[in-house]
Amino acid sequence: MVVSVRTYDQVGEAANALSSDREAYFLAGGTLLMRGVNEGSRALSTLVRTTDSSLRQIQSSGSRIEIGAAATMSDILANRELSFLHPAARAVGGPAIRNMATAGGNLFARTPYGDLTTAFLVLDAMVNFAGGSQAQLPLGQFLAEREKQPRPLVAGISIERPTSAAAFRFLKVSRVKPERLSVMCMAALLPQSGGRVQGARVAYGAMAPTPIRMTAVEQALEGVTLDESGVQAAAAAANTGASPATDAIASEWYRREVAPVHLKRLLLGQGS
Numbered sequence: 001m002v003v004s005v006r007t008y009d010q011v012g013e014a015a016n017a018l019s020s021d022r023e024a025y026f027l028a029g030g031t032l033l034m035r036g037v038n039e040g041s042r043a044l045s046t047l048v049r050t051t052d053s054s055l056r057q058i059q060s061s062g063s064r065i066e067i068g069a070a071a072t073m074s075d076i077l078a079n080r081e082l083s084f085l086h087p088a089a090r091a092v093g094g095p096a097i098r099n100m101a102t103a104g105g106n107l108f109a110r111t112p113y114g115d116l117t118t119a120f121l122v123l124d125a126m127v128n129f130a131g132g133s134q135a136q137l138p139l140g141q142f143l144a145e146r147e148k149q150p151r152p153l154v155a156g157i158s159i160e161r162p163t164s165a166a167a168f169r170f171l172k173v174s175r176v177k178p179e180r181l182s183v184m185c186m187a188a189l190l191p192q193s194g195g196r197v198q199g200a201r202v203a204y205g206a207m208a209p210t211p212i213r214m215t216a217v218e219q220a221l222e223g224v225t226l227d228e229s230g231v232q233a234a235a236a237a238a239n240t241g242a243s244p245a246t247d248a249i250a251s252e253w254y255r256r257e258v259a260p261v262h263l264k265r266l267l268l269g270q271g272s
């Protein structure tokens, strides 16, 4: 099958090309897309890419950090300001994949992928678009709508910098090496005041069709201390709102069984 690849110097041109052709897909690192091309997927006959380096920039502005959609996991790992995010970026594939896999592409990766996106969910992430009328969407809304046409060009992800590095936690549970696909992954932002949690955010990856916020867990954490007895109610709510699948990595039953154990480890700071 003939595949047409259109390359543009400017991100705006690529956005226009994407919005004017409903059959076209944006090509970022290609770690997922090129699989489909190599398998001869008929849906992937037109690919749009850009050489615009602005799409790869990582910039701070006050309490927020804007990560360009084309920034790779390796770019994130090389950036000291994003050190709190390194466990999540390092969790994606092996070194070769991390050199190619982009932050933007991770937003579209189907479960059990989406480790970085799970971390973004607890960092009040906003998805920014290139061109068109739609400027920004909260990440949760973006994920709920991402399978819908048309496919907009994501320009970047704006995240909130945690007030303290210790407030942010990430844990990935995997069994298959070296690709290390997620049985599940978990991210939490646990701000505290006077030793008690205030405004917790918790998200899971590979526990639903897309990464999701775990609101029942968040509510159970409000006002508690992060010790064995304080996290009991959150552990009891560990599966509320989750809808894990059975796949080659783990069964739905197994994912539900181990979720409370791993959530407790995350909350007690015993995860890695």
Ligand SMILES: Cc1cc2nc3c(=O)[nH]c(=O)nc-3n(C[C@H](O)[C@H](O)[C@H](O)COP(=O)(O)OP(=O)(O)OC[C@H]3O[C@@H](n4cnc5c(N)ncnc54)[C@H](O)[C@@H]3O)c2cc1C
Binding pocket: 025, 026, 027, 028, 029, 030, 031, 032, 033, 034, 069, 070, 091, 092, 093, 094, 097, 100, 101, 102, 103, 104, 105, 106, 107, 108, 109, 112, 113, 114, 115, 116, 151, 152, 153, 154, 155, 179, 180, 181, 182
């Ligand atoms: C061996 C292997 C191991 C992997 N391990 C992991 C893992 O551990 N964890 C994990 O989360 N993922 C993993 N992945 C999946 C994948 O590498 C990552 O999710 C990666 O971040 C996808 O980004 P990409 O740039 O390669 O996306 P691409 O393959 O280029 O694109 C994927 C999809 O996203 C769309 N897209 C990409 N960027 C944009 C944009 N800016 N705007 C609009 N649409 C866009 C594309 O059109 C396409 O539909 C693995 C993949 C492989 C092959």
